[in-house]
Amino acid sequence: MLTQQLHPSSSHARKLSIFSSDKAAFSFIGLSMSYLALGLLFGVLGGFQYLLPDFLRTHLAFEKIRPLHVYLAIAWIFTMAQGGIYYFLPRISRRPLVWAQGAWIHFFLQLLTSAGIIVAFFLGYFGGREYLEFPPVLGIFIALSWVPFVVNFFGTLKPDYVNAPVYYFSWTIGIVFFFVTFSESYLWLFDHFNNNQIRDTTVQWKALGTMVGSWNMLVYGTSIYMMEKIRGDQKISRSPIVFFFFFVGFTNLLFNWGHHTYIVPAAPWVKTVAYVISMTELLIFGQIVYKFRKTLSEAQKNYHSITYRLLSFADLWIFLNLGAAIAISVPALNYYTHGTHITVAHAMGTTIGINTMLLFAAVFYILQKYQPAVLEKNRKLVGRGIVIANISLVIFWFALIGSGLVKISGQLENQAFAQIMEASKPFFRMFTASGVLIMVGLVMMIVGAFIVLLRPARPKIRVQPAVRGVSIRGEVPAKEMSGQ
Amino acid sequence: MLKVSIALSLVALYALYSFVVYTDGTESRVSFPAAEQALISEGKQIYQDKNCQACHQIYGLGGFLGPDLTTGYSDKHRGEPFLRAMMTSGGSRMPNFRLNNRQVDALIAYLKYVDSTATPIKQPR
Numbered sequence A: 001m002l003t004q005q006l007h008p009s010s011s012h013a014r015k016l017s018i019f020s021s022d023k024a025a026f027s028f029i030g031l032s033m034s035y036l037a038l039g040l041l042f043g044v045l046g047g048f049q050y051l052l053p054d055f056l057r058t059h060l061a062f063e064k065i066r067p068l069h070v071y072l073a074i075a076w077i078f079t080m081a082q083g084g085i086y087y088f089l090p091r092i093s094r095r096p097l098v099w100a101q102g103a104w105i106h107f108f109l110q111l112l113t114s115a116g117i118i119v120a121f122f123l124g125y126f127g128g129r130e131y132l133e134f135p136p137v138l139g140i141f142i143a144l145s146w147v148p149f150v151v152n153f154f155g156t157l158k159p160d161y162v163n164a165p166v167y168y169f170s171w172t173i174g175i176v177f178f179f180v181t182f183s184e185s186y187l188w189l190f191d192h193f194n195n196n197q198i199r200d201t202t203v204q205w206k207a208l209g210t211m212v213g214s215w216n217m218l219v220y221g222t223s224i225y226m227m228e229k230i231r232g233d234q235k236i237s238r239s240p241i242v243f244f245f246f247f248v249g250f251t252n253l254l255f256n257w258g259h260h261t262y263i264v265p266a267a268p269w270v271k272t273v274a275y276v277i278s279m280t281e282l283l284i285f286g287q288i289v290y291k292f293r294k295t296l297s298e299a300q301k302n303y304h305s306i307t308y309r310l311l312s313f314a315d316l317w318i319f320l321n322l323g324a325a326i327a328i329s330v331p332a333l334n335y336y337t338h339g340t341h342i343t344v345a346h347a348m349g350t351t352i353g354i355n356t357m358l359l360f361a362a363v364f365y366i367l368q369k370y371q372p373a374v375l376e377k378n379r380k381l382v383g384r385g386i387v388i389a390n391i392s393l394v395i396f397w398f399a400l401i402g403s404g405l406v407k408i409s410g411q412l413e414n415q416a417f418a419q420i421m422e423a424s425k426p427f428f429r430m431f432t433a434s435g436v437l438i439m440v441g442l443v444m445m446i447v448g449a450f451i452v453l454l455r456p457a458r459p460k461i462r463v464q465p466a467v468r469g470v471s472i473r474g475e476v477p478a479k480e481m482s483g484q
Numbered sequence B: 001m002l003k004v005s006i007a008l009s010l011v012a013l014y015a016l017y018s019f020v021v022y023t024d025g026t027e028s029r030v031s032f033p034a035a036e037q038a039l040i041s042e043g044k045q046i047y048q049d050k051n052c053q054a055c056h057q058i059y060g061l062g063g064f065l066g067p068d069l070t071t072g073y074s075d076k077h078r079g080e081p082f083l084r085a086m087m088t089s090g091g092s093r094m095p096n097f098r099l100n101n102r103q104v105d106a107l108i109a110y111l112k113y114v115d116s117t118a119t120p121i122k123q124p125r
Helices: A013-016 A021-051 A062-093 A101-122 A137-157 A166-184 A199-232 A240-260 A269-295 A296-301 A306-329 A331-338 A339-368 A372-379 A379-411 A418-423 A427-456 B001-025 B036-047 B079-090 B103-115
Strands: none
Touching: A013 A331, A021 A062, A021 A101, A021 A306, A021 A427, A062 A101, A062 A137, A062 A166, A062 A199, A062 A339, A101 A137, A137 A166, A137 A306, A137 A418, A166 A199, A166 A240, A199 A240, A199 A306, A199 A339, A199 B103, A240 A269, A240 B103, A296 A427, A306 A331, A306 A379, A331 A379, A339 A372, A372 A379, A372 A427, A379 A418, A379 A427, A418 A427, B079 B103
């Protein structure tokens, strides 16, 4: 079954190595992009319902469309992050996955759970909680599906954390906090929480805010791993500064959710801490601007690389979103912006602009290694998709902010909700139209990726049978994956 | 052993932090007789079963297609009669969920309770 391992001393051989678990990793990547395509479709349909209230109202009203869109978008993020990690683990540890069949169990369990969730939404069975809108019993299957992933991560990597690169920590925190916060989000099943609205709201904001942080940890870990390999410089993932930013990110994961609760009459210290922590993002902000400028010539040099291009776009979105996030974290502003589409602009900018660009960077990084010639043939299609998606996202982002400003203005003038909705229509048209274009751009990227993924691989070398127990500490030499 | 101790300490710290967040300042300021509490809980369950939060918000959680419901009960544009009418027959955007009287009463009780917890945000800006 296992079809590796090539002699580790041969750099050329390593470059072309194939692990049996790669098929599972590719299946995760394919599944994640399918989630994204479907999620985009439901997002666009939801956009049309803002303009045409009767559109699909009988059979697929907004209370069904929104959870479908939200679940599928979230599923895209964590499934792709998992697929990427499944692909990277054997390459980092130089050994096959400790439980290769477990990856398949994970895949099918997750596929079935997602199918169950989608069917439940279509039939009108809901859990009615933000993000976790499916019936609570399905949460058990989601948690179970992650177990093989945990076994493979810790069993294959055997991380000792001494002199380890930062992505070991990011991935570990991401996995651990997924379980912690996923369990925490179900505290509402107990009367002590369920019968107290303030406590229940605090649970939702805290657990879900930290859960989002845990996915981000998986995504950022993957990004740093890729950057290390693309640059061929192991220092990038071991430098004190990168660990400092990991710490800032981790602190944000723990406390940053608090700026969503300024309007909740819970303990005031939570809001103060959250505000101070949110401001630490300024540090990240400054560093990003600095690095962005510093690597500009590098960006030009590597402009041909799809992965590099996507990382550059992600950088731009980090820049825009952090600026907005810092602004709306100020309590006096947050009081007005919360509950408007300005919050959605922040969420969409983060989900599409940052996470989706970073995850696609991982998709094309992997595909570049898998079938560079086939990817080369589709470079134009993917490149155009990237440009269309990003330009449309800028319009989408500003349309959401515009719609939020209209709502704030209407609320200050004490207008009725229907009046505010009417006044927001031009912005609704704008975000629906740009939403369609975002879908077009991202689908072009998905199609380009699927063409590469579905083309049978033609290995140029004979693959050796597995040699279990081959284990070399440390990272792959920079030359190997430097892209040179 | 050291790693396990560090991991356990971190888990304990996180549990303590969560305990403080969930207890400090979240104590209920209002209490209800058992029958009313049961009706409120029933209303909350209906709110979740019908996925009302897809369109409506309570304390910032939920969608934007419909109006925020945190203070809907005491809102001068809406109030109980308006909320009751919307729940009974739907609106231009809101589907008719064909709720019976008992369900409407339960939802109203829940929204009235939510509103009663929202005193700070009803104060003038």
